[in-house]
Amino acid sequence: MDEKKSEVLQGTLDLMVLKTLYAMGPLHGFGIARRIEQLSEDVLQLNEGTVYTSLLRLQQQGWIKSAWGASENNRRARFYSITKQGQKQLERETQNWERFAGVVGRVLRLERQG
Amino acid sequence: MRPIRIFLSRIREFFSERRANREFDAELHEHLRLLAERFEQKGMSPKDAADAARRQFGNAALVQQRQREARTYLSPGELWRDARFGARMLRKHPGSTAGVVIALALGIGMNTCVFTFVNTLLLRPPAKVKSPGELRELWERSNHSSGLGGYLPLSYADYAYFRDHVRSFSGLMAFDGDSEAVLWNRSGQGDVVRAEFVSGNLFSVAGVDIPLGRAFTPQDDQPGNPRPLVILNNSFWRQRLAADPAIVGKTMMLNGIEFTVIGVAPPGFVGLVAPEVPDFWTPLSMVERTLHDPGRMSNRNSYWLLAEGRLAPGASTRSAEAEASVLAREIEATHPDTNKDLGAALFAVGPLPGPARGYVAAFTGLLMIVFGLVLVIACANAAGLMMVKGSGRAREMAIRSALGAGRGRLIRQMTVESLLLSLLAACAAIAFAAATSRALLRLVPSNMPLSIHVPVDLRVLVFTFAVALLTGIAFGALPALRGTRVDPVHVLKEELQAGGYRSSRMRNILITGQVTVCALLLFGSTLCVRSLLNANSINPGFETRNIATAQLDPGSLGYSDAKVKLFYRDLTARMRALPGVSSVSFVNHLPLDAAREDTGVIPFGSTQSKESALPVDVFRVAPEYFSTMGIPMLRGRDFTPEESDRNDDVIVINDTLAVKLWPGQDPIGQKVKVGDAKTASEVIGVVRTGKYRTLGEQPVPVLFRLTMPAQRVIVVRTLARPDAALDWIRRETQAVDRNMAATQLQTIADFMSFPLFPARATGLLLGAAGVLALVLTWIGLFGVISSSVAQRTREIGVRMAMGARRTDVLKLVIRQGMIVTAIGLAIGIGCGLAAARLLRALLYGIRPDDPATLAGVLVGLAAAAMLACYLPARRAMRVDPMAALRYE
Structure with a gap:
């Protein structure tokens, strides 16, 4: 596996999960996966299992927390929600991403010269 | 902040692993079920839906595995699996396992042994005492x-x-x-x-x-x-x-x-x-x-x-x-x-009085350094053996890594194996140390009023396992890092050679280090042991054979002076009458014993003040003391029985005192004032100076006088071995007075083991360290050369096929071994000479750069190294070129 690629991918998945939790409030893993799937409009091929790896990572950093609760159809499910620190991190990461995306965008808009 | 948080989280998870795993599995299962439900709603058959759900989810097993790995550092379950697998691997290679365990057990065991003494003499608080x-x-x-x-x-x-x-x-x-x-x-x-x-x-x-x-x-x-x-x-x-x-x-x-x-x-x-x-x-x-x-x-x-x-x-x-x-x-x-x-x-x-502890700590500290170096050699040996095994396991590592095991996973497996080895060694070391310290205690002379127990207590166990753990990490790290750096593609294609060379270079560095430390240790300990031998061969100034001694104290029974005199007269007569006895005398305490009496002397008639009196040691003796003890009378005569009966003011002095008081004059007949006495004491004899307080002392001025106390040491000179005379003294004492008992019955040789004990024990320990270092280094060198010969069988075969003679092959192999030995010797002796300068103050009768010691260590180690190389080289010479080439 090429490490560089996965790292970028990893970072973006974490960011998406954080943002989803920020926007939607507490969700279980399945819910997060559905939401990202919806938004990605089939552009992103997501291995849903990786969502859980991302969730564990975020939890270890203290950016999200989890609690057991009942799902819509009354099954036991673990609900994840964003913490205060997570919100700050989201802000930072969003700015980073926008700066990065801006740079990439500018580079890509370069016209062919001469 | 973040690393700490992750660390704490992982530690927490270590303890709640099982539950967390169960919960996570349930979570994944539920996720899959929900996915499958969705696909079913889209019109799929239940089986297709389940398959589609799994496809969309990805590799569930991998996610679970990742989850487990990321959650905590080392899960108990995995640790146990690693340990079991490790144990299986160790059992599969009993030879190298035993080699590593024995080398480490000796190294750790000697340290534990010294530590049990440190513990007994410096650390253990008195038992049964409150706080x-x-x-x-x-x-x-x-x-x-x-x-x-x-x-x-x-x-x-x-x-x-x-x-x-x-x-x-x-x-x-x-x-x-x-x-x-x-x-x-x-x-x-x-x-x-x-x-x-x-x-x-x-x-x-x-x-x-x-x-x-x-x-x-x-x-x-x-x-x-x-x-x-x-x-x-x-x-x-x-x-x-x-x-x-x-x-x-x-x-x-x-x-x-x-x-x-x-x-x-x-x-x-x-x-x-x-x-x-x-x-x-x-x-x-x-x-x-x-x-x-x-x-x-x-x-x-x-x-x-x-x-x-x-x-x-x-x-x-x-x-x-x-x-x-x-x-x-x-x-x-x-x-x-x-x-x-x-x-x-x-x-x-x-355990020891406070002021003495610093000296004991310095001494045991020195021993710890020496045995620490032995342990370093043992570690290098173990690392070498692990590396040989490591290159043999390259295939295993390659297969595991091809199957998806990360390098961290492989390193962990190797580390667990070396820790297993070092723990095994620690157990063996404790048994070894217990036996060794008991053997060392047997060296304590029986007449020493000591009863030392050197128990293996919790502190000793903690020390041993801590050392073992450090050792395990030290010797395991290098092979683990080297052994796991495998390129599966190359290894599986059986292109082992490249890795082999790298690891043999590493082993050459290791063995050079071993030879260095060994040379340093051998040089240092040979110097110390020779210095101790010098100190021990000092003539104490009296015979150390055919004399029996015992302590007597009729005063302890409350006898009057007259009754004491009578007791000694009867005892002397009975002892003299025995056929095996050649002479009998008494002294208030033996020279080199712990007791001491001193006073000051001034030549009689001089105007010297009391403060400027010459300090001298005093012994109170009976007639025939000098002939019984074999102390040569240089001038004059011994005390007579009559003088002894009257307690006359006559003295015998040693030649050191004679020279100090009357340089160049005849001391016989001269008079001195002893201590506070008003009267003069006349010198009637001069004896040769011996050793009185310690064997290493400078000449001490001594005077011998009459006036003995009731408590005396009887000295009996025998015609043959003095052991039987101990029984005679016991028997005759009881025969003269039923209530009396002779104590501290011992031959003069037993008595001398008391002043010689510290030197003997130290010499033995240092000697053991030197021998151990030599043996371990020899095994290490032998191992390196043997395995390199085994690796180069093909090359040697090619050389021989091309016309190399057997002696060329022999030279080739021996040169390899001797180069590392020479480098190690040079560095080791250099360090040894530098370190010996620090020892200068402790060395007796030997220079810190003693050429004979230097030459001995050089030649001895070189010869040992030569032998270690020759044995594998002989095997290399016998390589049949055809067989070697066909083998590939």
Whole structure:
């Protein structure tokens, strides 16, 4: 596996999960996966299992927390929600991403010269 | 911040692993079920839906695995799996496993062995004492002399002053530092037992409960009104009195005095300092009557009490020391003659008296360094063996890594294996150390009044396993890092050679290091051992063969001077009459014994003041002492029996004193004033100077005089081996007086093992370290060369096919081994010479760059290395080129 690629991918998945939790409030893993799937409009091929790896990572950093609760159809499910620190991190990461995306965008808009 | 948070989270997860795994599995399962439900709603069959859900989810097993790995560092389950697999691998290679374990066990074991002594002599607090951490030793310190000699125990008067005035201690107790031998008369038979005199408050201050009977009280210990009471040592009570439950209130005849037993100490309590173990305790104030030593309690010049106090609540060592110093100055003000410039110093309590601990610590520290180096060699050996095994396991590593095991996973597996090895070695090391320290204790001369136990306690176990853990990491790290750096593609295509060369270069570096340390160690320990041999071969100035000795003290039975004289006359006559005895004499104490008497002499008639008198050591002897001991008489004559009977003022001096007093003159007939005597003593003989206090001393001026005390050492010269004479002394003593018992019966050779003991023990340990280092290095070198020959079989075959002769092959192999040996030797000897300069002060009769030692170590190690290379080289010579080439 090429490490560089996965790292970028990893970072973006974490960011998406954080943002989803920020926007939607507490969700279980399945819910997060559905939401990202919806938004990605089939552009992103997501291995849903990786969502859980991302969730564990975020939890270890203290950016999200989890609690057991009942799902819509009354099954036991673990609900994840964003913490205060997570919100700050989201802000930072969003700015980073926008700066990065801006740079990439500018580079890509370069016209062919001469 | 973040790494810490992750760390804490992982540690937390370590303990809740099972539940977390179960919950996570449930979570994934639910996710899959929901996905499948969605697909079913889209019209798929249940089976297709489940498959589609799994496809969309990805590799669930991998997610679970990742989850487990990320959650905690080392899950107990995986650790257990690694350990089991490791154990299986170790069993599969019993040869190398045994090699590593034995090398490490020897290395760790010697360190553990030294540590058991450190523990016994420096660390273990006295047993059965309440909170020993609060106790402090109180010593007087002379402001003039430094080192061990500067510290003094207390006189009774000083102890009493401190005890009555000090506020920083809630109690200050004292005891006689050396236990005393006393005669126990039991139904007409004399038996020697050991007494310790203790202050009346000792048991209460130390917090030692008396399970049977009662403890002493301060009322039992009044100098004006001593009470003959004893508290028995528990093991003495069990062994000698059959654990008599009604012992309290019974009496014992000790040195002719009737003592009443008032209690039995708890099992395990043996006093406050190791390693002397008394048989019973009795109040301090009984010392004068018991030892027939009037004035001991009041004499301010008699320093005999070790004092220990319990810090009062709120007091610190510093504040207590400050207060004690003030009190010491107060004593100095009232008694300037005895206490001039005497300060006070505190030490934490330990098995040895405080001032001595520093020296023992320095000595054992040196031994720890030496054996630490041996352990380094053992580590290098183990690392070498692990690497050989590692290159053999390259395929295994490659397959595992091809199957998806990360490098971290492989390193962990290797680390677990080396830790397993080192733990096995630790267990073996503890057994080895226990046996070795017991063997070392057997070296302690039987006449030494010591009873050292070197128990393997928790502290020793912790030390051993800590060392083993460090060792495991040290020797395991390199092979683990090397062995796991595998390229599966190459390895699986059987292109092993590249990796092999790399690892053999690493092993060459290792073996060079081993030879370096070994040369350093051998050089250092050979110097020390030779210096000790030099010190031991010093002539003590008297014969060390065919002499039997024993201690006698009719005074302890309270006999009058006349009766004492009669006893000795009869004993002398009976001994002389024995056919195997050639002569018999007496001395107040043997030279090189712990006891000492000194005084000052001035040539008679000189105007010298008393202060400028020449200090001399004094021995009190009977006629024939010099001929019995084999001390050559240089001029003049021996004492006559008549002079001895009359206690005439005649003396024999040694030639050192003769030269000091009358250089170039005939000392015979000269007169001196000895000590405070008013009359003159005439010199009648001059004997050759011997050794009196220690074997290493500079010549000491000594005078021999008559006027012997009741307590004497009998010296008996025998025609043949003196062992039988010990029985004769015992028998004849009883025959002359049924109540008397000769004690400390020993031949002069046994006696000499006492002053020689420290040197012998050190020499043995250093010698063992040197031999161990040599053997381990030899095995290491042999292993490296053998495996390199095995690896190069093909190359050697090609060379031979191309026309290389057998001697060329031999040279090739030996050159490889000798290059690393030469480099190691050069560095090692260089370091050795530098280190030996630090030892200069300790070396006796040998230079730190002694050429013979240097040459011996060089030649010895080179020869050993040559042999280690030759054996594999011979195998290489026999390689059949055809077979070697076909093999590939």
